[in-house]
Amino acid sequence: MENSWFKKGLVSQPRKTDKLVFASLEIHGSLGEKINDFKYLGKPDNLNAFDIISLSPGFDLSGLFSDDVIEKDRVRFMSKQSFGNIILKLEEIAKGLMLKVVKIDGGLLQMEGLKDGKNGVLDIKFEIFEIATDVHFIEAKRFGGDNVGFLKILNEHIRPALMGVV
Amino acid sequence: MGCFYSTEGLRVPSREDPRKLASQTSFSVSEVEALFELFKSISSSVVDDGLISKEEFLLAMFKNKRKKNLFANRIFSLFDVKHKGVIDFGDFVRSLDVFHPKAPFEDKINFSFKLYDLDGTGFIERHEVKLMLVALLRESELRLADETLEMILDNTFLDADANRDGKIDKSEWRAYVTKNPSLLKIMTLPYLRDITTTFPSFVFNSQVEEEIT
Numbered sequence: 613m614e615n616s617w618f619k620k621g622l623v624s625q626p627r628k629t630d631k632l633v634f635a636s637l638e639i640h641g642s643l644g645e646k647i648n649d650f651k652y653l654g655k656p657d658n659l660n661a662f663d664i665i666s667l668s669p670g671f672d673l674s675g676l677f678s679d680d681v682i683e684k685d686r687v688r689f690m691s692k693q694s695f696g697n698i699i700l701k702l703e704e705i706a707k708g709l710m711l712k713v714v715k716i717d718g719g720l721l722q723m724e725g726l727k728d729g730k731n732g733v734l735d736i737k738f739e740i741f742e743i744a745t746d747v748h749f750i751e752a753k754r755f756g757g758d759n760v761g762f763l764k765i766l767n768e769h770i771r772p773a774l775m776g777v778v
Numbered sequence: 779m780g781c782f783y784s785t786e787g788l789r790v791p792s793r794e795d796p797r798k799l800a801s802q803t804s805f806s807v808s809e810v811e812a813l814f815e816l817f818k819s820i821s822s823s824v825v826d827d828g829l830i831s832k833e834e835f836l837l838a839m840f841k842n843k844r845k846k847n848l849f850a851n852r853i854f855s856l857f858d859v860k861h862k863g864v865i866d867f868g869d870f871v872r873s874l875d876v877f878h879p880k881a882p883f884e885d886k887i888n889f890s891f892k893l894y895d896l897d898g899t900g901f902i903e904r905h906e907v908k909l910m911l912v913a914l915l916r917e918s919e920l921r922l923a924d925e926t927l928e929m930i931l932d933n934t935f936l937d938a939d940a941n942r943d944g945k946i947d948k949s950e951w952r953a954y955v956t957k958n959p960s961l962l963k964i965m966t967l968p969y970l971r972d973i974t975t976t977f978p979s980f981v982f983n984s985q986v987e988e989e990i991t
Contacts, residue, residue, distance in 0.1 A: 661934040662894070662961050665910045668917060670849030671964040673877065675839040677816065677973070688918040744926050 664743070667751065685754040687766045691774040694746050695719075701773045702738065709765065725757055732756040736765070750774065793817075793867040803875035804970075810871060812974050817867050829864040830857075848913040852893050877967040883956075886965035891951045901945040904931060 667688070691698055699721065706713045706723045711734070714722040719741060725734030734757030741749045752770070754762040796810040805813065820838045821830045830838075835854050837843040857865045857873040865873075875881055876889045892898075896906045908931055915921060922930075938946050938954040946954070955961045 660937060660961075661907050661911050661930050664930070665849075665894075665907075665914050666961070666964045668847070668849045668914050669840075670847040670851075670853065670917075673839070673853070673874075673967055674969070675841070676820065677969070688920065690920050690922070743922070744929055747922075747926060749920075 663741070664749070667749075685759055685762065687752045687763070687771075689750055689771055689775055690743075691748045691750055692746060693748070693774060695740060695742065695748065698740060698748060698750070698774060702770070705765075705769045705773060709769065725761075729757050729761070731758045734758075734761055736762060799868065799871045803871060804878040804880040805871065805875065809973055813871055813874065814867060817870050821865075829866055830870065831864050835865065847917065848910065849893075852896070856889060856892055874967075874970065877965060878970045879966050879968055880971070881966075883962075886962050887952050887955055888948075890955070890962055890965050891948055901947055902951065903945045904935060907931060907934065 669686075693701075702721055702723070703713055705711075711723045711725055714724050719739055721738040721740070723734075723736045723738070727733070735755040736757075737753050737755060739751045739753075741751075743749050752762075752766055793814060796807050796814065799805070799810045800807045803810075817830070818828075820834055821828055823837055824831060824834045824843065832851075832854055833843040835857075836845045836847075836850060839845070839850055840847070854865070857869055859869045859873065860866075876885045891902065894902045894906065894910065896909065897903075908927060911927060911930065935944070935946075937958075938950055940950050940953065
């Protein structure tokens with residue numbers, strides 16, 4: 613599988629299977645210091661119809677147990693790009709916004725802010741599902757930080773970079 | 779269920795004996811008591827009649843009693859065990875029990891099968907799955923080309939419809955989710971294992987009658 617991750621200074625041998633590509637990657641900051649060293653598991657899960665359907669908040673009964681107004685802390689959108697490109701773009705955006713990409717595992721990516729806000733550090737988790745070849749469904753959920761910052765990043769940076777006409 | 783007795787001038791919905799409900803479910807007596815507090819608050823939010831109406835259910839789930847959501851409607855229908863258009867306390871506890879981490883997998887299989895069998899024919903048909911897919915996409919303000927939808931359906935039915943008759947029967951469903959248990963992750967709410975600590979705000983009024991032996 614052609615993937616530009618591999619051009620970024622691959623340090624260990626990728627092991628290729630039918631569904632997964634396992635690679636280790638070092639990312640270096642502008643001063644040459646090592647920022648992150650994490651493993652990628654390639655291709656995200658292939659979704660079937662029931663996986664997609666089960667994403668509905670209509671199945672989330674936790675609202676019954678809580679009085680809190682459900683804030684818009686979750687954004688979903690589609691991207692007609694390859695998984696590798698999506699990851700790359702997310703990383704680029706994170707770097708530009710001074711956010712740390714903490715973990716990538718399968719179809720999951722986490723972005724973490726560096727500054728403590730009133731609701732703690734901004735913490736966004738992205739889950740990427742493959743629906744069809746190079747068509748991905750992405751869910752971004754906010755776990756820390758405030759909604760305004762979260763929605764701004766999603767709507768002004770991430771969605772424009774990843775969305776196109778599907 | 780749903781008749782009243784007067785206690786100190788307050789209307790209180792009658793309920794099945796919490797000990798009986800606890801014995802039939804994975805909940806402890808004090809958890810059933812806590813669920814009763816929750817039930818009281820949900821069932822009185824629009825009309826104070828000791829029963830949860832569809833409006834009250836949607837209000838509790840989404841904080842919006844007019845929210846349109848196909849899947850929440852399906853959940854409501856299944857919780858409305860006696861098909862009366864309302865959920866009583868026994869229905870509430872027994873239905874939530876299916877979502878308990880300790881509930882038998884077979885119960886989750888049965889519940890989810892009924893959930894997805896929109897017209898109750900005893901089969902999950904392709905057009906029903908398509909309808910649900912489209913509904914989900916619409917909820918998320920997303921769209922997919924029809925041919926992509928058909929491809930997803932093809933792949934799904936290739937996996938699930940073992941006898942290739944265009945529909946999924948209960949035994950095919952059972953085999954399918956047994957092989958792919960993550961499909962039933964919506965059927966388990968881990969926090970039900972410990973509701974009294976995870977959701978302390980509605981326990982404040984809980985009156986557990988300690989048995990004095």
